[in-house]
Amino acid sequence: MATLAKTVVATGASSGLGFEAIKQLLGQGRPYKFILGARDTARTQAAYDELKFDTGKHSIDILPLELSNLKGVKTFAQQTLSKLGNEKLDYLFLNAGMISGAEGPGPNGSKWCEAYVVNHLSQHYLMHLIKEKLMASKSRVVVVSSGAVRNVPDTSVLEKDLKAGAGTADRVVYCETKFVQLLGAHWWRRELKGKCDIVAVSPGLIPNTGLARNSTMKLTVDMPDAKTVPEGAASLLLAFTKDDFPEDPDQIFLTSWGEWWSKDVIANSLDKELQEKWTPGLEQIEKEEGI
Numbered sequence: 333m334a335t336l337a338k339t340v341v342a343t344g345a346s347s348g349l350g351f352e353a354i355k356q357l358l359g360q361g362r363p364y365k366f367i368l369g370a371r372d373t374a375r376t377q378a379a380y381d382e383l384k385f386d387t388g389k390h391s392i393d394i395l396p397l398e399l400s401n402l403k404g405v406k407t408f409a410q411q412t413l414s415k416l417g418n419e420k421l422d423y424l425f426l427n428a429g430m431i432s433g434a435e436g437p438g439p440n441g442s443k444w445c446e447a448y449v450v451n452h453l454s455q456h457y458l459m460h461l462i463k464e465k466l467m468a469s470k471s472r473v474v475v476v477s478s479g480a481v482r483n484v485p486d487t488s489v490l491e492k493d494l495k496a497g498a499g500t501a502d503r504v505v506y507c508e509t510k511f512v513q514l515l516g517a518h519w520w521r522r523e524l525k526g527k528c529d530i531v532a533v534s535p536g537l538i539p540n541t542g543l544a545r546n547s548t549m550k551l552t553v554d555m556p557d558a559k560t561v562p563e564g565a566a567s568l569l570l571a572f573t574k575d576d577f578p579e580d581p582d583q584i585f586l587t588s589w590g591e592w593w594s595k596d597v598i599a600n601s602l603d604k605e606l607q608e609k610w611t612p613g614l615e616q617i618e619k620e621e622g623i
Contacts, residue, residue, distance in 0.1 A: 337363040337390075339421055341412055341462075343397065343455060344428030345369075346376040349476070349535055352565035353427070354392075358385040366390070367415055369397025369408050369428075399428055399454040400439035400446050402621045409461035421462070421469040423572060426455045427476040431506045438496030442621055447502075448494040451509035452610070453617070456516045460614040467527040474571045475517045477532040477585065483507040487600055490610070512610045514585070514601045519611040521584055533571035533586040535564035559588070 340357070344350040345368045357364050370376035373394045380392055393415055397408040434445035442449055459466070459473070466473065484490075484507055493500040493508055500508075514532055521530040559567075567588040577583075578592050582602055585593040595602060617623070 337365045338423065339365045339367070339416065339419060340423045340425055341367045341369075341416075341421060342423075342425035342427060343369050343399065343458070344476070345425070346372065346379070349561060349564050349568060350425070350427040351379065352561050353425070353568050354380075355383060356562070356565055356569060358383060358390055363389040364391075365419075366392045367412050368392060368394050369399075369412075370394050371396075371398050399450045402440070402442075402449070402454055402457055402617070402623055405454050405458055406461060406623060409458055413462060413465060416465065421465050421471050424459070424462070424466065424471055424473045425476075426458075426474065427568070428455065429476065429510075431502050433502040434494060434496065434498040434500040434505050436497060440621070443496055445494055445496045445498065445500070445505060447505045448509050448512070451506075452513045452516060453612075453621075455513075456611060457614070457617050459520060460617070463524075467524060470527060472529045472531065472572065473517075473520065473524075474568070475513065475530065475532045476568060477514055477517070477534055478506075478510045479534050479588075480507040481511045481514050481598060481601065484511040484600060487511075487603070487606060511601060514598065515607045515610045517584060518582065518601060519607040521581065522607075525581075529577075530584055531571040531574065531586055532584050533568055534588045535559070535567045564588070 342350060342354065345354050354366060354368070368376065373396055376394050380394070395408055395411050396404065398404045428450060430447055430450045432445070432447045434447070438444050439446045439449055444453060490508055490512065492498060493504060494512070517530055517532045524530065567590070570590055571586050574586060580595065582595055583592045585598055587593055612620070
């Protein structure tokens with residue numbers, strides 16, 4: 333009997349860790365169907381074509397997606413749901429991210445800086461848009477996080493720091509947006525309890541992804557604990573299959589070495605009031621962002 337294909341919808345799979353993770357899945361025995369969002373669909377298609385994967389086993393659909401444009405996110409969600417039809421969505425892989433400071437105006441008139449929109453708001457909005465499909469499919473949602481979430485000692489400054497034009501340094505913005513993203517993962521874990529598994533995962537310190545290419549953050553391969561891109565991607569893929577969930581449901585963060593982080597490490601992200609504050613509803617997002 334033929335093995336049924338697993339379906340993966342992914343952001344941030346055009347290059348770096350996301351591309352490598354999909355590449356590793358294409359090399360497995362199980363068949364996969366991929367729906368990938370990409371800013372440059374032609375370049376992304378060419379990159380996957382070069383892999384010469386088994387098209388009899390796997391399929392890849394690449395749809396336009398610019399995460400700084402929430403209207404485009406809505407279109408991507410509609411196209412994704414159309415592509416899926418009645419098929420199950422097994423995995424939602426939220427990997428996209430960027431590092432930049434809070435300089436200049438927000439994208440498309442947003443009051444927030446671009447990194448906040450890309451790293452959290454747009455992907456939170458995407459989950460709202462496909463929530464019914466996620467629940468019906470009992471999907472696993474893999475949120476690519478970072479150890480940088482530990483570097484937010486004062487959560488009271490988030491709103492000030494992440495506003496467009498705030499002038500906040502890129503290192504600070506990155507840590508704070510990844511922290512807010514983790515707040516969202518906790519919120520969705522509670523919102524989809526009993527329906528979907530939500531796993532936040534860190535790939536570790538990966539210097540050669542290009543994530544920091546336009547920032548002041550300089551990552552080098554000789555840094556302590558630095559990993560290669562294939563190693564980082566393998567850490568992410570562990571979150572697809574890891575099933576030894578802790579008894580405490582707040583322990584949703586999988587480390588790059590394959591263990592569940594204890595609650596004391598991510599204690600600041602467990603504040604439910606803070607989670608509620610940074611997880612706006614669908615109507616609120618559309619009203620505030622002019623969608």
